[in-house]
Amino acid sequence: MSNSPDDAYPPFKVQIAERVTRLPPYLFGRINGMLHNKRRAGDDVIDLGMGNPSDPPHQSVIDKLAEAAQDEGNHGYSKNIGIVNLRREVASKYFRKYGARLDPESEVIVCLGSKEGFSHMCLALMGPGDTAIVPAPYFPIHVYSVALASANVISLEVANSEKFLANIAYTCEHLYPKPKLLVLNYPHNPSSVVVEQWFFDEVVKLARKYGFMVLSDFAYADVAYDGYQPPSFLASKGAIDVGVEFTTMSKGYNMAGWRVGYCCGNAEMIRALGTIKGYYDYGMFQAIQIAAIVALRNTDTAVEEQSKIYQGRRNALCEGLSRLGWNITPPKAGMFVWAPIPDLWRQRMSTMDFGMMLLEKGNVAVSPGSGFGPAGEGYLRMSLVENEERLKQAVRQIKNCLRDAEANYSTKPAAVQPAAT
Ligand SMILES: Cc1ncc(COP(=O)(O)O)c(C=O)c1O
Numbered sequence: 001m002s003n004s005p006d007d008a009y010p011p012f013k014v015q016i017a018e019r020v021t022r023l024p025p026y027l028f029g030r031i032n033g034m035l036h037n038k039r040r041a042g043d044d045v046i047d048l049g050m051g052n053p054s055d056p057p058h059q060s061v062i063d064k065l066a067e068a069a070q071d072e073g074n075h076g077y078s079k080n081i082g083i084v085n086l087r088r089e090v091a092s093k094y095f096r097k098y099g100a101r102l103d104p105e106s107e108v109i110v111c112l113g114s115k116e117g118f119s120h121m122c123l124a125l126m127g128p129g130d131t132a133i134v135p136a137p138y139f140p141i142h143v144y145s146v147a148l149a150s151a152n153v154i155s156l157e158v159a160n161s162e163k164f165l166a167n168i169a170y171t172c173e174h175l176y177p178k179p180k181l182l183v184l185n186y187p188h189n190p191s192s193v194v195v196e197q198w199f200f201d202e203v204v205k206l207a208r209k210y211g212f213m214v215l216s217d218f219a220y221a222d223v224a225y226d227g228y229q230p231p232s233f234l235a236s237k238g239a240i241d242v243g244v245e246f247t248t249m250s251k252g253y254n255m256a257g258w259r260v261g262y263c264c265g266n267a268e269m270i271r272a273l274g275t276i277k278g279y280y281d282y283g284m285f286q287a288i289q290i291a292a293i294v295a296l297r298n299t300d301t302a303v304e305e306q307s308k309i310y311q312g313r314r315n316a317l318c319e320g321l322s323r324l325g326w327n328i329t330p331p332k333a334g335m336f337v338w339a340p341i342p343d344l345w346r347q348r349m350s351t352m353d354f355g356m357m358l359l360e361k362g363n364v365a366v367s368p369g370s371g372f373g374p375a376g377e378g379y380l381r382m383s384l385v386e387n388e389e390r391l392k393q394a395v396r397q398i399k400n401c402l403r404d405a406e407a408n409y410s411t412k413p414a415a416v417q418p419a420a421t
Helices: 029-040 059-069 084-098 114-125 140-148 161-174 197-210 267-280 286-298 300-323 343-348 351-362 388-411
Strands: 108-111 131-136 152-157 181-184 213-217 243-248 261-265 336-340 379-383
Touching (some): 029 351, 084 108, 084 261, 084 286, 114 213, 114 243, 114 261, 114 267, 131 140, 140 181, 152 161, 161 197, 181 197, 197 213, 261 267, 300 336, 300 388, 351 379, 351 388
Parallel strands (some): 131 152, 131 181, 213 243
Antiparallel strands (some): 243 261, 336 379
C-alpha cells in the first residue's frame, strides 16, 4: 500500500545505482539466516563460519585504550591518514619482521580495518573499462570492491602458484586493454594456499613487464604454523614501485572490532587512497591508534602465542576430520581449514546443500566453498575460532549427522532404471 499523501502521484520508486545492483549475489545469506533462526530457538550451534577471532587482545592494549580514552585531547577528529607515531610503528614492524624499509610519512597509511582501505584503494585506482585479476576462489571483498568501482574482474585459480603466474602472463598477453590491477592474498582466504618470496619476485617482474599494479592483501601475516613465516610482498625487490600491501590487527592481535588496518608501499598509490579517505572519513579514534602502537611495539610474544593456539585447533580439527576419512591438507597459515567434501557426498548434493545439512541436522555452521565463487564448489571453509574441545565436538556432530543422513540414503528405494533400448 502506498504511504503517499497524494494518490495522484505514481508509487514512489527508489532507484538503486547500477554499481550496487550489479554486485554478485551474497551466497552466505541462506546459511546465515538458518544460523540466526537456530540460535534464536536456543540451539547450541558450533560456528566455524566466520573468521571472527573469539580471544581478547592483550590486556596491556585494552588498558592503554582505557587510559587514552580518559585523555580529553583524544576525542576530536584525528588525522585521516593516521597519527605519525602509529605509522612509524608500522614501518618499524615491516623492517623488523621483513627487512622492508618504508617511509612512514609517504608510504604508510592507517585504514579503518584493511577492508576499508582495500575497497577505497580500488575506488582510487579503478573505473569503467578497467580490469582486475583476482584469485579464485575469492574472498568476496576482492571482487565486490572492484565491481563497486565499476570495473571488471577476471578470476584465476590460485591453487597452483606456478600455474597462477602463467595464467596472469597469458591474460596480460591476450586481453585488451590489459589488466590494470592484480589482487594477491597470501596466506589465501579461503583456500589457505601459501607462497614463498620467489613468488612475489616473479609477480614484480610480471607487473613491470605488463604494467599492472599490485594489491597484496596480507591479512593473515601474523597467523602461521610449524615455523612457517608468510613472506611480505614488500620484501621483494622493486615491489614498492608497483604496488601496496594491506595488513590488519584484526587477526593476529585479536582486534577485529577495533577496525585497525594499514596500507603500505607505493607512495603515489598511498596518496591516491589518502585523497579518497580525505573525502570519506575523518580518521580513527585517536585512543585506538595509541593502543595500537602499544600492541605493535610490545605484544609480539602474545601474537606468536595466539598462532600456537590456532595451531592446536588446526591439529584438533584436521586430525578429527582425517579420522572420519576426509582428505585433509593441514594449512600452514591463516585461520581456516579448506576441506574437500568427501566424494560420495559431493556426487549427491551441492556444496551449499551439504553445508545446510551440517547446520540443520548437525548444528555445525561452516562456509560452503561455493560462496567464494565457482572455484570453491566441492569444498568447505572451516574457521579455527572455536576452542579445541568445541572443534572436537564439531567433528563428532559432523560424524553423527553424516551417519544418520547415510542411513536415510540407504533406506530410500533405489531409483527405477529405464529399460535399456
Ligand atoms: C583475506 C582478508 N582480507 C581482509 C579481511 C578484512 O580484515 P579487516 O578486519 O582488517 O577489515 C579479512 C577478514 O576476514 C580477510 O579474510
